[in-house]
Amino acid sequence: MGLTADLNVSVQSLLASTESMDVTTTNMANMNTPGYARRRVVLEESAPSGDDQSSTGVDVKTVQSLRDSVLDLSINANTAQQNLNSTLSSSLSAVQELFSDTASGSVGSSIDSFFSSLQQLSTSPADSSLRSGVLTAAANVASAFQSTATVISQAQQQADRSVVQSTDDANSLLQQIAATNAQISTAQDLGQSSNSDQDQLSSLLSQLSAIMDYKTVNSSDGLTLTTSEGVPLVVGSKAYPLTSQVNSSGFNDVYAGNTDITGTIEGGNLGGYLQARDQTLTSLGSQLDQFAYQFAKAVNTVQTAGSDANGNAGTALFNPPDTTTGYAAGAASAIAVALTSGSQIAAASTGGASGDSSNLTQMLNLQNQAIIGGSTPTDAFSNLTFDIGNTVSQANSNATAIGNILTQLQNQQGSVQGVSLDEESSNLLLYQRSYEAAAKVISTVDTLMGNILDMGVTNPGY
Amino acid sequence: MRVNPNYSADMVNLMDQAQQNENNAAQELSTGRRVSLPSDDPAAEAAMIGENSRSAAVDQYTANSDSLTSVLNTANSTLTSVNSLLQRAVTLGVEGANGSMNQSDLNSIAEEVSNIQSQMLSLANTSYAGHYLFAGTATGSPPYVADTANPSQIDYVGNDQQNKVQIGTGLSVSANLPGSSIFSQSGANVFDALQSLVTALQEGNSSAIATAQTSVSSALSAVGTAQVFYGSTVDELTTNETFLSQEKLNITTYENTLVSADTAAAATSVTQDENVLNATVEAAAKMNQSCLLNYIQ
Numbered sequence: 081m082g083l084t085a086d087l088n089v090s091v092q093s094l095l096a097s098t099e100s101m102d103v104t105t106t107n108m109a110n111m112n113t114p115g116y117a118r119r120r121v122v123l124e125e126s127a128p129s130g131d132d133q134s135s136t137g138v139d140v141k142t143v144q145s146l147r148d149s150v151l152d153l154s155i156n157a158n159t160a161q162q163n164l165n166s167t168l169s170s171s172l173s174a175v176q177e178l179f180s181d182t183a184s185g186s187v188g189s190s191i192d193s194f195f196s197s198l199q200q201l202s203t204s205p206a207d208s209s210l211r212s213g214v215l216t217a218a219a220n221v222a223s224a225f226q227s228t229a230t231v232i233s234q235a236q237q238q239a240d241r242s243v244v245q246s247t248d249d250a251n252s253l254l255q256q257i258a259a260t261n262a263q264i265s266t267a268q269d270l271g272q273s274s275n276s277d278q279d280q281l282s283s284l285l286s287q288l289s290a291i292m293d294y295k296t297v298n299s300s301d302g303l304t305l306t307t308s309e310g311v312p313l314v315v316g317s318k319a320y321p322l323t324s325q326v327n328s329s330g331f332n333d334v335y336a337g338n339t340d341i342t343g344t345i346e347g348g349n350l351g352g353y354l355q356a357r358d359q360t361l362t363s364l365g366s367q368l369d370q371f372a373y374q375f376a377k378a379v380n381t382v383q384t385a386g387s388d389a390n391g392n393a394g395t396a397l398f399n400p401p402d403t404t405t406g407y408a409a410g411a412a413s414a415i416a417v418a419l420t421s422g423s424q425i426a427a428a429s430t431g432g433a434s435g436d437s438s439n440l441t442q443m444l445n446l447q448n449q450a451i452i453g454g455s456t457p458t459d460a461f462s463n464l465t466f467d468i469g470n471t472v473s474q475a476n477s478n479a480t481a482i483g484n485i486l487t488q489l490q491n492q493q494g495s496v497q498g499v500s501l502d503e504e505s506s507n508l509l510l511y512q513r514s515y516e517a518a519a520k521v522i523s524t525v526d527t528l529m530g531n532i533l534d535m536g537v538t539n540p541g542y
Numbered sequence: 543m544r545v546n547p548n549y550s551a552d553m554v555n556l557m558d559q560a561q562q563n564e565n566n567a568a569q570e571l572s573t574g575r576r577v578s579l580p581s582d583d584p585a586a587e588a589a590m591i592g593e594n595s596r597s598a599a600v601d602q603y604t605a606n607s608d609s610l611t612s613v614l615n616t617a618n619s620t621l622t623s624v625n626s627l628l629q630r631a632v633t634l635g636v637e638g639a640n641g642s643m644n645q646s647d648l649n650s651i652a653e654e655v656s657n658i659q660s661q662m663l664s665l666a667n668t669s670y671a672g673h674y675l676f677a678g679t680a681t682g683s684p685p686y687v688a689d690t691a692n693p694s695q696i697d698y699v700g701n702d703q704q705n706k707v708q709i710g711t712g713l714s715v716s717a718n719l720p721g722s723s724i725f726s727q728s729g730a731n732v733f734d735a736l737q738s739l740v741t742a743l744q745e746g747n748s749s750a751i752a753t754a755q756t757s758v759s760s761a762l763s764a765v766g767t768a769q770v771f772y773g774s775t776v777d778e779l780t781t782n783e784t785f786l787s788q789e790k791l792n793i794t795t796y797e798n799t800l801v802s803a804d805t806a807a808a809a810t811s812v813t814q815d816e817n818v819l820n821a822t823v824e825a826a827a828k829m830n831q832s833c834l835l836n837y838i839q
Contacts (some may be wrong), residue, residue: 111548167780171578171580176579176580177579179580179581179587180578180580181587181590181591181594181801182578185796187624188591188594188595189594190613192594192595192598192599193598195599195602196598196601196602198600199603199605199606199708200602200605200606200609202606202608202705202706202707202708202715202717203606203609203610203613203707204613204671204673205679205681205705206672206673206681207671207672207673220733236721240590266639341809343551350806370769422589426781431705432679433678433679433680433681433682433701433703434679434680434681434682435673435677435678435679435680435681435704435705436705437679437705437706437707437717438703438706441708441714442813442833444708447599447712448712458591458592458595459592460590461591462564462589462591462592463588465584465586465587465588465591466580466584466587466588467579467580467584468580468581469579469580469583469587469588470580470581470582470583471581472579473580473581473582473583473584473751474583476581483555487551487552487555488553490546491552492546492547493546494551495543495544495545495548496544498546498547498548499547500547501547501834501835502547502833505833505834505835505838506834508838509838525625536715
């Protein structure tokens with residue numbers, strides 16, 4: 081052990097303290113940076129040196145980012161699910177209002193009014209103003225179907241535009257992820273720290289999970305990103321951008337490379353928009369079409385079995401349906417009143433007198449008959465109300481439940497990687513002291529060495 | 543265990559939640575409804591659709607009963623007039639049949655019966671809002687007209703159909719009684735009986751007058767029997783309206799249990815949520831005050 085060795089040890093100590101303070105400063109500076117995980121200097125004893133191998137200094141082994149990758153994965157997966165549910169809910173909010181019991185001019189209430197107008201007519205079957213009232217009520221039924229179909233289709237188009245927008249957003253992130261992958265791999269090849277790139281990657285993955293679900297695999301050339309079905313999105317430094325292609329329904333399908341992944345996206349905003357557009361609203365729209373078709377068909381069947389006020393055979397009240405093909409698609413947006421005068425309402429049975437209401441009774445009976453896919457018109461509407469309400473309600477409660485889980489997970493994540501100012505300040509004190517101590521040793525060694533050199537100066541005669 | 547140093551996100555979450563709860567409770571208070579959208583309670587909303595429809599139907603059944611009652615009352619009071627006219631005719635027939643009157647007196651009685659006959663025609667052709675009450679379902683034209691070949695004979699040109707009006711689910715009443723069941727029943731035709739009385743009086747034939755008077759009496763009792771239909775149907779409608787208003791009340795009560803806000807609970811909730819919000823905000827404001835940096839010189 082010698083003074084020179086002490087000097088070396090102290091210099092190492094100075095360097096280690098400086099680096100530690102650098103890390104502390106970095107932590108403090110990035111305490112609010114998204115994706116940033118607090119760093120910590122890992123110190124180790126250096127290899128012994130000196131004649132008797134007794135001087136052991138300190139080395140900075142590495143600067144470590146404190147990150148729990150399992151927790152990160154879990155947070156991203158939950159974020160994807162939460163966004164899917166909240167997006168699904170918001171995409172359906174305008175539509176579900178039309179199925180509320182207070183919605184004025186809803187399909188359900190207009191059908192109620194239609195039957196009321198028929199009831200009124202039954203008290204005075206020849207009354208021309210009551211007959212006009214029935215036509216008005218029928219027109220309201222038609223326009224209720226039409227406007228509901230329009231709102232559903234607008235919601236679908238809105239979701240479709242958002243699908244394209246989300247695809248663009250995802251592409252920008254995929255490219256950044258690929259670039260970051262490349263940087264990490266370069267840094268690793270050069271033996272440099274990739275901590276800041278990892279932070280960046282973490283932030284990008286978290287942003288991507290808000291848009292869509294994905295799987296990650298760590299491979300030799302960095303992180304590989306695929307869809308849940310294994311279609312590659314990012315492999316190493318190469319991103320496979322998503323593209324959209326218009327399908328036969330006029331909506332945009334999402335492709336990764338040449339693979340249609342539309343049906344496999346089950347998370348994030350994109351998943352929510354797709355589920356609203358392709359599942360909930362599509363199903364609702366076709367049920368509404370069936371509803372309109374079967375309602376019109378049932379009314380027309382009774383109407384054509386009777387006689388109108390002038391003794392003529394009744395003709396169809398509603399257009400369509402085309403009963404020859406039984407084709408219901410688009411019926412809700414196409415339904416319209418075909419009659420032009422109230423006198424054409426076939427209140428009488430065939431050959432009945434102008435004041436006969438026996439066919440009207442048949443038409444009134446429709447209200448309590450299972451004419452819409454095995455349900456009465458009211459029950460059919462009520463089922464739609466339940467379905468849409470239940471979908472939104474489940475999406476809301478899922479979003480809330482997942483939100484609570486996320487809060488827990490984010491707290492855990494914060495406890496692992498969050499920067500605590502108190503902790504950093506206290507570390508700063510420690511590093512400051514060790515720096516001071518090392519500096520003190522250096523100045524002491526300096527003094528001692530000076531003394532030794534002075535000895536030569538004061539006794540030149542030896 | 544290390545504690546998450548970034549509590550602000552947590553705090554914001556808590557404040558959001560408290561604010562959301564308070565907003566919900568305030569909305570319940572202002573709208574009076576716990577459920578505003580299908581997603582608030584899908585089952586309750588689905589049930590509301592059914593109840594609204596039932597409620598509209600009950601309203602309509604009540605309206606049906608009201609308008610039917612006016613029609614039936616008009617018909618009923620018409621038949622009351624018919625009744626008193628026929629009674630007068632019977633009295634006149636009895637007077638004419640006792641043989642103490644000379645032909646000139648009998649002629650003036652015949653004149654009065656003839657007047658009764660023409661009043662009877664206009665009563666049998668009574669219309670309500672432009673529709674003939676005793677024409678069966680052929681309500682567009684007068685049901686009783688003078689026979690073209692034999693003008694003293696009155697023919698029934700209506701039909702014998704009855705309309706049904708629904709006054710409840712699966713419950714309907716006949717809305718009319720055709721003239722053929724009132725004025726021109728076989729064996730008790732009002733017009734024929736009156737005509738035979740006029741003829742007998744003009745001829746001064748006591749026994750024929752007595753026979754004709756008997757015919758008028760049977761026509762009178764036939765009309766009286768028919769009139770029961772109107773009285774009993776109106777009674778049925780009145781009873782049914784009482785039932786319907788009870789039904790309406792039941793529906794409204796049930797609807798309230800489905801979707802109405804519990805005002806007391808909502809008001810309490812507003813206060814509680816406001817307290818939670820205040821407490822959270824105050825806690826958040828205090829938590830930032832201490833930091834080790836403040837103490838390091």
